[in-house]
Structure formats: C-alpha cells, structure tokens
Amino acid sequence: MPSLAAAETMSFGDSIGLLAKSCGAEIVANCRGVNPDSTRLKECLSRNRDVLSQQCQSDYLGAFDAIQKRVAARVTVANACQREIVKVCGGSTKETSKSIPCLVSTPKGIGNNCLKAVDDAGYR
Incomplete structure (x- = not known):
C-alpha cells in the first residue's frame, strides 16, 4: 500500500484500499447506509471522528485528499x-x-x- 506521502499519485484503487484497511470497521459501524461517494463518506467519518481508531483518523483525510487530487488531475487533462x-x-x-x-x-x-x-x- 502506498504511503500518504505519495498521495499525489495514489490511484483511486489504492485510496479506497487504504480507506478499507484503515477505516473498514468504522465505516461499517458508523456509516452504514451512507451513499459511498467520497463526499458523503468523508462527512460521515468526520462527524464520527471521536470514535475512529487512531489509524483511521490518521489515514482517512489523506485518502480522500488523494481521491480529490486524482479527480482534479483528470479534469486538467482536458485543458492541458x-x-x-x-x-x-x-x-x-x-x-x-x-x-x-x-x-x-x-x-x-x-x-x-x-x-x-x-x-x-x-x-x-
């Protein structure tokens, strides 16, 4: 699994893998029924920050940041x-x-x- 230092080049799959590994239990326990798009899932995890494991707390923002960077990079292709x-x-x-x-x-x-x-x- 890539480190968060490599977030700029982290693939969608790697970002989701990091979320699943670090936050899977928290997502199941606290975000059941939440639409799995990145915005809603990030909001759910943020709302439940006080019950997240230390590993999930340290990884989830970086994983969502990597997803946003990848989306923005794909938009940039059209312009560049x-x-x-x-x-x-x-x-x-x-x-x-x-x-x-x-x-x-x-x-x-x-x-x-x-x-x-x-x-x-x-x-x-």
Missing part, C-alpha cells in the same frame, strides 16, 4: 491536452475521455504538459 486531442488524436475537447487511449499510446506530438497531466491523472 486541447491541442493534442484535436490535432494528434483527431478528437473533440468536449469528449476528452474518447481521446485518452490515443494520448496514452501516441508519444509523438504529445507535449510535455499534456504528458504530465496524463501521468498525474493516472492514465499511464
């Missing part, structure tokens, strides 16, 4: 890769997700800012 999406991949900036396979597999013509955004978003 506009030229590449249109010119290299023949796609539309309105449908960025359809151009991801091209951005990942076509290193020629892809600028450094776009490559970094693709990497930060976890696509490569």
Whole structure:
C-alpha cells in the first residue's frame, strides 16, 4: 500500500484500499447506509471522528485528499491536452475521455504538459 506521502499519485484503487484497511470497521459501524461517494463518506467519518481508531483518523483525510487530487488531475487533462486531442488524436475537447487511449499510446506530438497531466491523472 502506498504511503500518504505519495498521495499525489495514489490511484483511486489504492485510496479506497487504504480507506478499507484503515477505516473498514468504522465505516461499517458508523456509516452504514451512507451513499459511498467520497463526499458523503468523508462527512460521515468526520462527524464520527471521536470514535475512529487512531489509524483511521490518521489515514482517512489523506485518502480522500488523494481521491480529490486524482479527480482534479483528470479534469486538467482536458485543458492541458486541447491541442493534442484535436490535432494528434483527431478528437473533440468536449469528449476528452474518447481521446485518452490515443494520448496514452501516441508519444509523438504529445507535449510535455499534456504528458504530465496524463501521468498525474493516472492514465499511464
């Protein structure tokens, strides 16, 4: 499991894995029935902070922060890769997700800012 120091590059799966490992019992005991989207689950854990284990308390904010960073990084791809999406991949900036396979597999013509955004978003 990656450390929270690597939160900027922690995958969605690793973030959820960290939450399950550190906070699984607390989620079952205190957040049963809560919609499992990250915002509601984070709010539930925050409301119940006084009954969370020390491990859960130290990990859950970092895990949710990593999820938010990953979501923001994926939004950044559309902005950082506009030229590449249109010119290299023949796609539309309105449908960025359809151009991801091209951005990942076509290193020629892809600028450094776009490559970094693709990497930060976890696509490569």
